[in-house]
Structure formats: C-alpha cells, structure tokens
Amino acid sequence: MAEETYPINIWINEERLEKLQAAGLASMTKEVLAGLKVIAVPNTEAQRDKILKLFPVAKYDAATTRSIENMPRQIKDKIFDLVVKNKSLNVMDEFIKSVEK
Amino acid sequence: MEMIGHGGKEIIERVLAKDAALKRVAEMKAAKVKTLDVRLQMATEILDIAYGFFSPLEGFMTKADVEAVCNNMTLADGKTVWSIPIVYDISSADLEKSGIKQYDEVLLTYTGNPFAIFDITDIFTLDTKEVAMKVYGTTEDKHPGVKRTYQYQDKFLGGKITLLNPPKINEPFTRFWLTPKQMRAKFQEKGWEMIINHQTRNVPHTGHEWLMKGAFLGAYGSMMVDKPRGGVLVNAIIGSKRPGDYIDEAIILCQEAQGKHGYFREDTFLTTCSLWDMRYAGPREAIFHACLRTNLGCTHHMFGRDHAGVGTYYDPYDAHRIFNKVPQGALRIKPIFNLDWWFCPVCDEVTYSGLCGHKDKKASFSGTLIRSIIQDGVKPPRRIFRPEVFDMIMTCAEKYGFGNAFVTEDYLKNRQPVFTIEPLK
Numbered sequence: 001m002a003e004e005t006y007p008i009n010i011w012i013n014e015e016r017l018e019k020l021q022a023a024g025l026a027s028m029t030k031e032v033l034a035g036l037k038v039i040a041v042p043n044t045e046a047q048r049d050k051i052l053k054l055f056p057v058a059k060y061d062a063a064t065t066r067s068i069e070n071m072p073r074q075i076k077d078k079i080f081d082l083v084v085k086n087k088s089l090n091v092m093d094e095f096i097k098s099v100e101k
Numbered sequence: 102m103e104m105i106g107h108g109g110k111e112i113i114e115r116v117l118a119k120d121a122a123l124k125r126v127a128e129m130k131a132a133k134v135k136t137l138d139v140r141l142q143m144a145t146e147i148l149d150i151a152y153g154f155f156s157p158l159e160g161f162m163t164k165a166d167v168e169a170v171c172n173n174m175t176l177a178d179g180k181t182v183w184s185i186p187i188v189y190d191i192s193s194a195d196l197e198k199s200g201i202k203q204y205d206e207v208l209l210t211y212t213g214n215p216f217a218i219f220d221i222t223d224i225f226t227l228d229t230k231e232v233a234m235k236v237y238g239t240t241e242d243k244h245p246g247v248k249r250t251y252q253y254q255d256k257f258l259g260g261k262i263t264l265l266n267p268p269k270i271n272e273p274f275t276r277f278w279l280t281p282k283q284m285r286a287k288f289q290e291k292g293w294e295m296i297i298n299h300q301t302r303n304v305p306h307t308g309h310e311w312l313m314k315g316a317f318l319g320a321y322g323s324m325m326v327d328k329p330r331g332g333v334l335v336n337a338i339i340g341s342k343r344p345g346d347y348i349d350e351a352i353i354l355c356q357e358a359q360g361k362h363g364y365f366r367e368d369t370f371l372t373t374c375s376l377w378d379m380r381y382a383g384p385r386e387a388i389f390h391a392c393l394r395t396n397l398g399c400t401h402h403m404f405g406r407d408h409a410g411v412g413t414y415y416d417p418y419d420a421h422r423i424f425n426k427v428p429q430g431a432l433r434i435k436p437i438f439n440l441d442w443w444f445c446p447v448c449d450e451v452t453y454s455g456l457c458g459h460k461d462k463k464a465s466f467s468g469t470l471i472r473s474i475i476q477d478g479v480k481p482p483r484r485i486f487r488p489e490v491f492d493m494i495m496t497c498a499e500k501y502g503f504g505n506a507f508v509t510e511d512y513l514k515n516r517q518p519v520f521t522i523e524p525l526k
Contacts (some may be wrong), residue, residue: 006148032464033464036479063406064407064469070345071473072476073327
C-alpha cells in the first residue's frame with residue numbers, strides 16, 4: 001500500500017501559473033479532474049496534525065480524497081511561494097516553523 | 102391526498118389559526134402564565150414539530166423517549182423508529198427563576214414575540230456522556246454532535262408544542278421551504294408517484310448530479326415512461342453554519358440552478374429545504390433523514406458514501422449497514438445506496454465506481470475538494486462543475502455573502518436570518 005502523503009492541494013490559477021513558468025517549474029504541476037492543474041504538497045502525519053491545529057478552518061478529507069482542504073487562500077499562497085523559492089515540494093517543515101514563530 | 106407519515110401516523114399540523122392564536126395569547130397573558138424565550142435551535146425544532154417534519158413527534162421528548170431513542174433507536178412506544186433525541190434544555194437556575202413546574206402551560210417566545218405553547222409533562226436530567234456514546238458512538242467533544250450534546254444545559258423539559266405564530270421565511274428561501282403538507286400537494290401537482298430524496302448541505306458538483314441521475318434511473322426502471330411519474334427532490338438542510346461552509350443562499354440557489362439550466366428537466370426535479378442543525382451522527386443521522394423525508398412524502402432516499410458523517414468517526418458505509426438493523430416495514434421509505442462516483446480520465450467522464458474498471462486511474466473528488474478549488478480562485482471544468490452553478494456561487498457571494506461564498510464571521514453576524522417571527526397581530 002502506498003504511503004499516505006496527506007497533501008495540501010494548491011490549485012493553479014493564472015497568477016500561480018505565471019510564477020511557476022517564470023521559475024521554470026511549470027512541469028511541477030500535474031493534471032487532474034478533466035484538465036485542472038494542481039501542485040500536491042505532501043505532509044507527514046505529524047505535519048498534517050500540526051496544520052489542522054494551526055488552522056482550525058482547515059479540514060482533512062478522510063472520507064474521499066485524503067487531502068488537507070479548506071486552507072485559506074493567502075496561507076496557500078505562502079506555501080506556494082516557498083515551493084517556488086525552494087524549487088521543491090518538501091516545504092512544510094519550513095512553513096510550519098514560520099507560522100509557529 | 103394521503104397524509105400518512107413516519108410510523109404510519111397521519112401528519113397533523115399543530116398550528117393554531119390566527120384568531121384562535123390571538124385569543125390564546127390574550128388568555129395566557131391575562132392568566133400571567135410563565136414565558137420562556139427560545140434560542141434559534143429550539144425555534145427551528147418547534148417549527149419542525151409543529152408542521153409535521155418530525156411526525157409523529159408532537160413535542161419535545163420526555164425522558165422515556167430519550168432513553169428509548171438512545172437504547173433501542175425507537176420512541177418510548179418501543180415500535181416507532183427514531184434515532185436522534187429532540188430535546189429542550191434549560192439551566193437549573195433558569196428553571197428555578199421561571200418557577201416552571203410539571204404540567205404547566207408555558208408561553209414560548211422567539212425574539213420577544215409570541216411563538217408557541219409548551220405543555221410541560223416532564224422535567225428531567227440526562228447523562229449527556231451516555232447520550233453521546235449511544236447516539237454518536239463517541240464521547241469526544243471534537244465530534245460536532247457530541248459537542249452540541251455537552252453544550253446542553255443541565256435540565257430538560259418534555260411535552261407537546263402548539264405553534265401560535267407561523268414564521269416569515271425570508272428571501273431567497275421563501276419558495277424553497279414547504280411544509281410536509283405543501284410538499285405532498287406539490288408532488289401531486291407534478292403527478293409524481295415516485296419521489297427520490299437527495300440529502301444535501303452542499304453546492305452541487307457533477308458527482309452529486311450523477312448520484313441523483315443514477316438513483317433516478319435505478320428507481321424509475323419499472324415505471325411507464327409515457328409521462329413524468331417521478332422525480333428527484335433536492336431537500337437541502339439549512340441550519341447552523343461553521344466558518345468555511347458554503348453560505349446557505351449559495352447551497353439552495355445552486356441546487357435550483359441545475360434544474361433552471363437543464364441539467365435536469367424541470368418536471369422531474371424540485372429543490373426545497375428543511376430546517377435542521379446537522380448532528381453529523383452518520384448512521385443514526387441517516388435513519389433520521391429517512392424519517393424526515395418520509396414525512397415530506399418521499400418514496401426513496403439516497404444514501405451515499407459517508408452519509409452525514411464527520412472526520413473518521415464512522416466507516417464510509419455504516420450509514421448503509423444500519424438499515425439492516427431496522428425491522429422490516431418500520432420505515433416507509435426505500436433506501437437507495439450508492440458507492441462512489443469519480444472522474445475517470447480513461448472514460449473521460451464522471452462515472453460510477455460500481456461500473457468503472459479504471460480504479461487505479463480514478464480521480465476522486467468531494468464537495469470539500471471543489472470548495473478548495475474555488476477558494477483558490479480557479480474555475481473547475483464543466484465536466485466537474487457546471488459553469489452556471491459556478492456563476493451562481495459568485496452571484497451569491499456578492500448578494501448574500503459580503504463578497505464571499507463561504508461562511509465568514511461577518512456573514513454569521515450580519516446575514517439575514519432564514520426565518521423571523523414577527524409580532525402576532
């Protein structure tokens with residue numbers, strides 16, 4: 001059985017796509033659901049629990065998608081900016097530390 | 102027209118005509134009867150009792166009813182299936198201050214206006230932890246139904262309710278809130294013999310649309326197709342909201358948009374709402390929904406994956422299995438069980454997990470996921486989400502949501518209430 005990644009799905013709107021293209025990261029996206037572009041930022045179980053605690057409005061969709069949803073857009077923008085800055089999807093430790101500060 | 106509801110009992114509206122109500126209020130005031138002002142949850146449930154949504158309940162439950170609900174999933178008669186306690190709570194201090202005693206007749210007010218008569222036949226306490234465990238299967242207050250149970254005051258009043266003052270249902274809900282009697286009249290007008298209920302508290306995506314279409318096709322199978330003999334009833338649950346939920350106006354108007362824009366024929370589709378604060382009781386809430394929709398006159402009820410569940414408290418199909426525990430004939434509505442609908446990139450369509458053989462390629466989507474897409478400022482493709490529904494969300498955000506389609510503190514504080522109780526005159 002594949003390891004759970006508890007992703008935060010960052011859906012790619014035009015503004016985000018421009019940033020990705022400028023950073024040469026457009027290939028980081030994957031296409032799902034009839035052509036939607038998304039970046040799935042993985043979390044460990046511990047990171048998932050921290051995120052749900054830090055952002056009570058967020059919801060872990062345990063029943064269907066097994067992803068962390070309902071994160072406020074501006075928070076996702078910060079995670080997205082870290083992905084672009086680090087050119088990596090493994091940004092959650094850095095992000096959580098920045099929020100906890 | 103047949104008015105038989107859940108439990109085989111006739112649906113009787115416990116509502117006084119205006120002249121009689123005015124007379125009763127004057128008499129009660131002259132007799133200086135005790136009064137209690139009720140909060141929104143109680144006001145909502147009083148309406149549900151009075152109009153027969155909760156038939157055969159005629160009032161708030163007595164201790165015997167609550168115990169039977171918890172222990173046997175029936176009312177105190179031991180026969181009528183009922184799964185969720187419907188209780189009126191009050192603090193010991195308020196009870197003492199009011200001087201209310203067993204067998205008192207109490208005048209209930211809402212927002213200060215005369216609302217209903219409460220004939221109190223029982224005053225009791227409950228072990229809320231025990232209630233939580235038996236109804237919700239957990240005592241964790243993270244569960245919203247358990248949290249609500251723990252928030253109840255320490256005393257409970259049971260007894261019959263009679264409505265004095267009908268609600269004014271505010272826009273845009275006016276045309277969607279139909280009482281069980283009105284609902285049945287509507288079905289008759291449409292010539293429907295078969296009514297499939299779709300329970301929702303969501304804006305519809307195409308997974309929901311296909312869920313409804315699949316249920317319609319399945320249930321309609323053996324009926325003559327010479328004229329519309331049945332349809333899908335969307336009965337949206339309108340009730341307490343949490344930040345991040347879709348606003349109520351978006352839910353109801355987007356559901357209606359599916360019919361208005363032809364994704365369903367208008368003669369086989371109807372959008373309505375019921376007022377209820379979801380308890381997220383999973384399997385027990387599924388039974389409750391079956392009882393409620395029986396009272397509305399529905400013949401079938403759809404139950405999907407993780408029906409009325411929350412978090413990981415219930416197995417996704419617990420809400421299906423619980424129907425095996427209900428004695429045959431105890432429910433007058435036929436459950437239609439659904440597995441997942443997902444998007445298959447190979448079939449290139451939204452398809453049913455019970456049919457599609459590309460499970461390893463599937464892209465599951467949920468209302469929560471779609472919400473996340475919209476929150477990110479992305480318009481989902483029409484195969485996933487109908488553009489007219491998306492446009493309606495945006496309209497509702499501007500018109501009702503203070504610029505946001507999702508519940509915010511601003512919305513909770515400043516929204517127009519779904520109903521108001523005006524002075525009785």
